[in-house]
Amino acid sequence: MKYIVLDLEWNQSSTGTEAEAETLPFEIIEIGAIKLNDECVMIGEFSQLVKPAVYHEMHHFTSKLIHMQIQELERGMPFAEAAGKFLDWCGTEEYLFCTWGSADLTELQRNMKFYDMTPLSDKPIRYLDVQKLFSIAYEDRKSRRALESAVDFLQMEKDIPFHRAFSDAYYTARVFAHMVQEMPELLHNESYDVFNVPKCRADEVKVQFDTYAKFISRVFADKTAAFADREVSSSKCYLCHRNLRKKIKWFTANGRHYYCLAYCEKHGYLKGKIRIRKTDEGGVYVVKTTKLISQEAADELKNRRLRAKERHIKHGQESD
Ligand SMILES: [Zn+2]
Numbered sequence: 001m002k003y004i005v006l007d008l009e010w011n012q013s014s015t016g017t018e019a020e021a022e023t024l025p026f027e028i029i030e031i032g033a034i035k036l037n038d039e040c041v042m043i044g045e046f047s048q049l050v051k052p053a054v055y056h057e058m059h060h061f062t063s064k065l066i067h068m069q070i071q072e073l074e075r076g077m078p079f080a081e082a083a084g085k086f087l088d089w090c091g092t093e094e095y096l097f098c099t100w101g102s103a104d105l106t107e108l109q110r111n112m113k114f115y116d117m118t119p120l121s122d123k124p125i126r127y128l129d130v131q132k133l134f135s136i137a138y139e140d141r142k143s144r145r146a147l148e149s150a151v152d153f154l155q156m157e158k159d160i161p162f163h164r165a166f167s168d169a170y171y172t173a174r175v176f177a178h179m180v181q182e183m184p185e186l187l188h189n190e191s192y193d194v195f196n197v198p199k200c201r202a203d204e205v206k207v208q209f210d211t212y213a214k215f216i217s218r219v220f221a222d223k224t225a226a227f228a229d230r231e232v233s234s235s236k237c238y239l240c241h242r243n244l245r246k247k248i249k250w251f252t253a254n255g256r257h258y259y260c261l262a263y264c265e266k267h268g269y270l271k272g273k274i275r276i277r278k279t280d281e282g283g284v285y286v287v288k289t290t291k292l293i294s295q296e297a298a299d300e301l302k303n304r305r306l307r308a309k310e311r312h313i314k315h316g317q318e319s320d
Helices: 060-066 079-090 104-114 130-138 147-153 165-182 184-188 223-227 295-314
Strands: 002-012 026-036 042-051 095-099 125-129 191-193 205-208 213-216 246-252 257-264 268-278 284-293
Touching: 002 104, 002 165, 026 079, 026 104, 026 165, 042 079, 042 165, 079 104, 095 104, 095 165, 104 125, 104 191, 125 130, 130 147, 130 165, 130 184, 147 165, 165 184, 223 284, 246 268, 246 295, 257 295, 268 295, 284 295
Parallel strands: 002 095, 095 125
Antiparallel strands: 002 026, 026 042, 125 191, 205 213, 213 284, 246 257, 257 268, 268 284
């Protein structure tokens, strides 16, 4: 298994008036990548400027961040050609993408779709979010650091400037290699890019991590249809795979996040959380996580349920 550590720079509309602002909110202007072998040794590098075709003015965010003039990009390659060259460079052997944060693979695919290129996949893509791995390794799993601050934390030498695609891929690769050498078990913490939402049951994603399980459903017409699906609404213990009876049925305080509480005779309390996500086409899919929790955390969830109920009554929309 090889790793392709990818970093993209993109520009966005300065005026919001372009017809493409809807379909291509972020236009990729630079692709940088590092190839690592299965021992995390650097075995290749890729760097390519992209000639803009949609946004011909640099948005102030972009210019502040990457210190590049739009004129420089004029010597870049048209996107389809640059992306094609990048994918050729990735090669045909199996590889896993690694990125700092969760945005790059989505934007790469959105740009490829804009130019009618052959899609990378028609399903969610498994990858490693190195920013998340960093938080799992050294912090609270939830916070997210800037790349440079992670490099500082690990006291790595800063030998090239930040905020260009190649240099950010290079630092991400170094942080990644360092962490994996120290804690190889980090590699189990895979992420899924859902630019392509699962279209059928077979494409749905089910993964078990050390302390929780995750499920990404296929697309449904709406929330009601999603909750009518057994796989969505069930609360299964991920250790013994039993379907559990719920102590508290799915409830929500804001209409986007739902929680439930179930109990496994063998493993204790299980908390379910569902996030409702909208697709560009107007459907919905759910990301469900289930986690075994302590008695105290279960009590806290019961209280949250009571508070949500009070709020609903106050607004005259009690429902179950
Ligand atoms: Zn169990």
